[in-house]
Amino acid sequence: MYARAMVIIIIISYLVVTHALEQAVIAPKTQYIIHNPGASHIGIPTSSALRQFRHDDGSCGGFVAFGDSYSAGIGTGVEGEENDCRQGLHAYPQLIAADCGPTAFQFLSCTGAGTTDVMVGEDASSSSASLPADFALLSIGGNDLGFFEVMNACVFRFYNFYSGTCETALAHSRAMLASDEFENRLRIVIMEILDKIRWEKKPWFTITMTGYARFFNELTDGCDNMSFGVWWDGPRLTKALRSEMNALVLTVNTKLRKTIDAINSDFTKDKVIFIDYDDAFDGHRFCEVNVTEPDYERTDTWFFLVGGPDNARNGTESQRLSEAKTLPPSSPLVDPLLCVGPARQSGDWGMLALCYMAMTKYLNPTLRSAQGAQGDIQAMNSMWYVPTYYGKTFHPKSLGHEMIRNRIYETWHRVDE
Ligand SMILES: *[C@@H]1O[C@H](CO)[C@@H](O)[C@H](O)[C@H]1NC(C)=O
Ligand SMILES: *[C@@H]1O[C@H](CO)[C@@H](O)[C@H](O)[C@H]1NC(C)=O
């Protein structure tokens, strides 16, 4: 009891001192203040969910978001021109930053990131300094485990018959999951973050890591003969395919949780909190009852389709921005002979999809797109050359990000009790 009181006193004095210091030094690269009047926050007062991170003055202290496009929030609206990491305004880390009020928030999540890139997004000049953060958010795994290859081979077939078979892509992901390699890499990423933060000086510091959600309702008959394929006569969304892809996501979540449990067991107090929000997406996946896919307009579907609109709440900033005229695409035209190296390097799904489609069109100039009427996929839409148009597919829309944030608050609230 006495020891505990001492620890608390030390923490409080440390907070007071470091907080003043941090306010002076932090100039985060990316800091947005967004207004989010629509959020009702599931009956748990934000103040309570964020309580453990609050400083004396009521602010949240600093936090960092690391990881892939799932925390970068690709497709959820941008102010002005999109950055290379395709960070969206309604990404769940942004929502948490908005709830915090003034906070030193560093948004380092980057579309395409895998376990080997997590710490790379950081400003090199500050590499020796500790990150002024009281907690971190992390989403990682999908790129290491070949989600894009599965999506490409089994669902969209951007590279038409060169996309490889669905079974090969699934087998590759399963093999990665079964090996120790991914687990070891995830452990390294988490230890690097803890190191960077100087966790031994911040006993309250935790990493909150989110998983993934199943993409399909796998029970409906209606979808069996429907397709998301970008070329004519694409693969069908059969129950067998939907359940295999769903099973893969569940296996990934199980793997993440198991790895995190193993890491936590090395510490006296849990350092990593896993957020499983999968069940919250029930009713909000593809192929739900009475839905004819591809249904681009369905607000209740919380994942994006190729080029489909977001579902930000009416009246919010992201909704206003998504309605606004999109800026002319700044990405260079895709050269089918040169694009594949850089696209693979980036890990950006949108760049890969775009490149594969350009290569397909180059190799088969007469091939018809699935949108048949126009015949030529390039004529479909002026957004054809914008990678985000493709890269956001199978990522959460704005309402999905709100639900992920809510799950994080619920879990924090529980952990805090
Ligand atoms: C499935 O769709 C294809 C073309 O979209 C059509 O030719 C075929 O008859 C359909 N099959 C069934 C069982 O509905
Ligand atoms: C699906 O459509 C049927 C027939 O129109 C209707 O009776 C049923 O309530 C609908 N189910 C859902 C979940 O919307």
Ligand SMILES: *[C@@H]1O[C@H](CO)[C@@H](O)[C@H](O)[C@H]1NC(C)=O
């Ligand atoms: C916004 O309003 C439109 C028109 O009333 C409605 O169809 C849409 O579902 C609303 N969006 C959301 C996210 O509630």
